[in-house]
Amino acid sequence: MPELPEVETIRRDLEKKVRGKKVEEVIIKNGKCLKEITEEEFIKGIKGKVFSQIGRRGKFLIIELDSGNNLVIHLKLTGTLIYSEEKRELNYTRIVFIFEDSSQLAFNDMRGFGNIWFIPRKEFQRIPSLHLLGPEPLEENFTLEKFKILLKRKKKKIKVLLIDQSFIAGIGNIYSQEALFRAKIHPEKLSNRLFDKEIENLYNSLQAVLQEAIFHRGSSVDTYVDLEGKEGKYEQYLKVYGRKGKKCLRCGEEIKKINLGGRGTYFCPHCQR
Numbered sequence: 001m002p003e004l005p006e007v008e009t010i011r012r013d014l015e016k017k018v019r020g021k022k023v024e025e026v027i028i029k030n031g032k033c034l035k036e037i038t039e040e041e042f043i044k045g046i047k048g049k050v051f052s053q054i055g056r057r058g059k060f061l062i063i064e065l066d067s068g069n070n071l072v073i074h075l076k077l078t079g080t081l082i083y084s085e086e087k088r089e090l091n092y093t094r095i096v097f098i099f100e101d102s103s104q105l106a107f108n109d110m111r112g113f114g115n116i117w118f119i120p121r122k123e124f125q126r127i128p129s130l131h132l133l134g135p136e137p138l139e140e141n142f143t144l145e146k147f148k149i150l151l152k153r154k155k156k157k158i159k160v161l162l163i164d165q166s167f168i169a170g171i172g173n174i175y176s177q178e179a180l181f182r183a184k185i186h187p188e189k190l191s192n193r194l195f196d197k198e199i200e201n202l203y204n205s206l207q208a209v210l211q212e213a214i215f216h217r218g219s220s221v222d223t224y225v226d227l228e229g230k231e232g233k234y235e236q237y238l239k240v241y242g243r244k245g246k247k248c249l250r251c252g253e254e255i256k257k258i259n260l261g262g263r264g265t266y267f268c269p270h271c272q273r
Contacts, residue, residue: 002059002075002224004137004170005213006232010081011056013227014063017083018097018105022050025098033079033094033109035117036126045069045118046097058133058169072117072127073107079114082106083227110223133169137206147203151191158194158202159187160261171206173263174219174241179205181240186272187258187265212237240266 002010026046031039046065053064061081063071073081082090085103095116097105107116117127125131135142135150150168154161161167162176171179180187182205185198194202218224218232221242225231239249243266244257253270 001077001172001222002079002218003172003175004056004059005175005210005234006218006224007056007059007061007075007170008214009217009226009232011054011061013083014051014054014061014081014105017103017227018051018099019054020050020052021099021101021103023047023097024100027096027098028094029096030094030112032112033107033114033116035115037118042118046071057130058136058165059172060127060130060133068121070117070119070122070124072119072124072130074115074129076109076111076113076115078110078223080108080223080225080229081227082108082225082229129165132166134165134167135169137168137171138210144200144203148196148199151194151199154191156191157188157260158185158191159265161191162206163261163263171210173265174221174238175206175209175213177241177266178209178239181268181272182209184271184273187260187267240268242266 023046026043028039034042050066051063052066055062055064059074061073065071083105087104090106090108092108092110093106094109095107119126159176159180162171163173179202183198183201185202213219213234216232216234216237217226219234219238220231221235240255243255246255248255248268248271251268251270253268255266256269257264257266
């Protein structure tokens with residue numbers, strides 16, 4: 001599933017490609033992805049409107065229309081957004097937005113788990129998983145002190161806590177593991193048992209990993225591609241994720257894999273204690 005770096009990459013691309021464009025036509029090929037709205041209502045709400053602002057909250061994309069209403073998209077496991085300058089047939093296309101200049105934005109989803117909402121104004125409480133998101137880890141107000149306070153309030157295995165979207169928004173299985181490896185923290189260590197120095201290391205590691213992943217346009221370990229259908233380049237820089245049985249790049253010990261919170265978790269038993 002795309003995490004913060006992948007969704008932020010898409011957001012930035014949308015900002016360049018579709019912001020300010022008016023939707024001339026909406027084609028719904030499979031409306032399963034639409035939530036709490038009929039196909040007819042969705043088309044009426046989008047057609048003729050301008051994509052005026054492109055935002056992101058955690059793993060959600062939020063496209064504000066010039067009407068003040070919002071188009072909210074969650075890609076889930078296999079959802080993609082593909083932009084093209086002219087009409088283009090794609091596999092697993094669910095919805096196509098065609099703009100006045102004949103360019104198009106297609107929402108595609110092989111497995112069909114992705115969701116799209118049409119939200120009047122800013123009534124984001126209609127989507128609990130969006131409304132209840134935790135703080136954004138790359139925003140200026142997400143300080144080290146704030147991170148310390150949040151951690152001390154919890155008593156959870158640190159890796160499980162990091163991927164809890166109500167705790168911090170946007171961090172998933174890949175980048176939680178990479179940050180913990182950099183910070184030399186075992187993924188099963190309890191959050192309220194972390195020393196101040198460990199918290200500082202983890203905070204700095206999260207910031208660095210997320211920024212680097214955005215710079216390299218995300219990781220395509222699964223089906224993620226950017227707005228042009230290109231894979232991200234950060235996978236080659238991953239230090240621990242997906243490396244079970246291989247030597248640790250820091251100490252040479254064998255990387256292990258355990259299951260935490262239903263997710264496969266990689267770590268170095270020598271470096272991360």
